[in-house]
Amino acid sequence: MRRRILLPLRSFFMQPAVQGLGPFVLLVIVWALVVELEVYPRAFFPGPLDVLRAFGSLVYKGILPTYLQDSVTRLAVGAGVGMLVGVPLGLLIGLHPASYRFFWPLIIFFQAIGDIAWLPILLIWFGFTLTTMTFVIVYTVIFPMIFNAALGVRTVPVEMIRAAQSLGASPWRILVEVLIPGALPNIITGLRNGLGYGWRALIAAEIIVGTSGIGFMMFDARRSGSVVEMILGMIVLGILWYVVDAGVLRPAERATIERWGLVRQVP
């Protein structure tokens, strides 16, 4: 009788999705315990249920969905533009020595001027607009894209390129059929890093530019002293990144570089 109850329970807990939640369940329990013990005043350190209630209320008012959509759209546009410019530029400087000599000093120079350092002048030029936000995100996303794409094409073994040449492939076909797929592990690393930095830059930009978005919501909560909304914002950021990783990056890796045996599979 006990086994009949335990076995389905066990198979439930063995599911990957459930296992992925395990650490968080523990974290929430510890959090709730600390709150219940009233180590800190509740207004400064609200519990999981308070945050859940705030979540419900902000969703009901339509604020959270709108802000979430704003933030995700900004990130997607910024990352998309960053990728469209960064990857080809990286491939170019990775493959073409003269381009490398021309672009490399410029890239190093501009990399040193961090995204946030651009904000003062951007606010004068473009004001509190989507252009400002997009610029900051593209700026952040583009450097890891360039560096990793450039590194990626240089890691393709020379014999693979020679094999393609002596099978009759033109330079253009070698780029498409050999160099870009060969650079893909690094390009995906660049995408992962770029999105990660871009996400942080976005929150910073939203705090400063301050019209809408998750970053704005968190900073705005400071005025009403609503710690609940700040914590809610932090949780949303974490979950959203987890969703991007599990829903976009991991499937892309599994279908390409892991399938091809270019990197070992994650057990």
Add this chain to the structure above:
Amino acid sequence: MEGLVIRDLSKIYYDIYTGQHVAAVEEVSLEIGNGEFVAILGPSGCGKTTLLNMVAGFIPPTRGEILLNGRRIQGPGPDRGVVFQSFALFPWKTVLDNVVFGLKMRGVPKEERDRIAREYIALVGLEGFENRYPHELSGGMQQRVGVARVLANKPDLMLMDEPFASVDAQTRMTLQEELTRIWGARQPTILFVTHDVEEAVFLANRVVVLTPRPGRVRETVPVDLPRPRIWQHLIEAPGYKGLVARVLGLVRTAGA
């Protein structure tokens, strides 16, 4: 002149660390008729791979010239297929897509190139593995793909750079026998680079022994052992041991 003609070929490198010029290949002349199977044999570092790379068009010669069926070689091209020691398969392509690659690059229609590729996949004994990726295959099977990929492209000359050096001894013997079988069936012209004396004698019609760096032709030894060549039979065949001993003597005194 039909076939491959190498005339007074030299390759001199400039070593940026020592500031000296180093000759890798010196004054090599060689002719290979169409349908011949020639092995280039020499100690490691004798410049035999440099020689092959010049024939493939991967590196330019310093002096001399290479003609294939009367045309001067000036870079890599599909008339010379190369089988690499490291296989150099495309990991992101299946076995079929690897073998199809050359035909696709040359614009052969899809149905025809798939048919040709399947024919050569069967020829190298990989039927049923068409949709596997290279990393799912053993080293021996990967090199079978490497051979099929070149043969499907029907090059005038097949260049093989120590192709069986990175597979285990048993697999190597099987691959050597398979290669002689395929050569017997299709008669491709093969230039085969190796440092393995027995491999050279087993496979080729002619063994060209190079001296140590800089590589020059020391001697060309004709091999008139019977075909098809099978290891168990050949080891017992009259003349095999004597031939191996003679070629070994040439390589070792050359290396002394």
